[in-house]
Amino acid sequence: xxxxxxxxxxxxxxxxxxxxxxxxxxxxxxxxxxxxxxxxxxxxxxxxxxxxxxxxxxxxxxxxxxxxxxxxxxxxxxxxxxxxxxxxxxxxxxxxxxxxxxxxxxxxxxxxxxxxxxxxxxxxxxxxxxxxxxxxxxxxxxxxxxxxxxxxxxxxxxxxxxxxxxxxxxxxxxxxxxxxxxxxxxxxxxxxxxxxxxxxx
Numbered sequence: 001x002x003x004x005x006x007x008x009x010x011x012x013x014x015x016x017x018x019x020x021x022x023x024x025x026x027x028x029x030x031x032x033x034x035x036x037x038x039x040x041x042x043x044x045x046x047x048x049x050x051x052x053x054x055x056x057x058x059x060x061x062x063x064x065x066x067x068x069x070x071x072x073x074x075x076x077x078x079x080x081x082x083x084x085x086x087x088x089x090x091x092x093x094x095x096x097x098x099x100x101x102x103x104x105x106x107x108x109x110x111x112x113x114x115x116x117x118x119x120x121x122x123x124x125x126x127x128x129x130x131x132x133x134x135x136x137x138x139x140x141x142x143x144x145x146x147x148x149x150x151x152x153x154x155x156x157x158x159x160x161x162x163x164x165x166x167x168x169x170x171x172x173x174x175x176x177x178x179x180x181x182x183x184x185x186x187x188x189x190x191x192x193x194x195x196x197x198x199x200x201x
Contacts, residue, residue, distance in 0.1 A: 029106045033117060036099035043092035047136065050085045054143055057081065061150060072154035075147045076172075082144035083176045089137055090184045093128035094191060101126055127188060148173040 057078045064070040104117035148169050155165035 025106050029103050032099050032103035032106070036096050036103065036117075039092055039096040039099060043089065043096065046085075046088055046092065050081065050140070053081060054078065068154045068157040072151060072158070075150035075154060078147035079144055079151070079172065079176055082140040082147065083179055085140040086137055086144075086180050087183050087187075089133075089140070090128060091187055093133055094126060094188060097126040097128065098191060126191065144176055145173070148176075 057074055061071055061074045061078070064074060100117045100119075104119070151172060152162075152165045152169035155168055156162050159165060
């Protein structure tokens with residue numbers, strides 16, 4: 001679809017002449033902004049779902065505290081869920097930022113007031129940042145560490161060696177953090193490589 005892509009990549013300025021169409025670009029602006037808002041809504045829908053799931057896991061772990069194998073299984077499942085949660089949060093925020101940045105790239109010659117995406121008109125990294133993002137991501141990380149401790153407790157009961165149990169649980173924690181770092185970097189790099197192919201980027 002090179003023709004469509006070429007049309008989308010035309011930036012609107014005062015000198016656009018015969019190619020200029022405020023109504024067309026207003027429609028595109030609304031569409032891209034809607035995509036960004038949709039990603040924003042999905043972030044918090046997923047967040048609520050994971051909070052509920054984590055509540056079930058914690059309650060089940062408390063109930064199974066005297067059964068080491070079940071406790072271990074629940075803790076490992078919790079680590080997997082927390083890792084996935086963190087990665088999905090990152091991807092959601094990144095997608096939201098990308099769509100808002102695309103919308104901000106559309107210029108209206110008759111615009112006299114700031115648009116909702118004016119923030120993104122500056123050269124800003126699309127990488128998720130900010131206090132709210134940091135707080136949101138601290139929850140799955142904190143729960144991940146809680147599950148790592150539970151893994152150590154369960155393993156200690158099963159093998160009777162605290163040092164070995166601690167080593168294994170620490171290794172699992174390192175692997176989880178590595179997975180988070182690698183996957184999120186790959187996602188961000190993939191987005192960055194395709195920036196030039198995005199309309200209005």
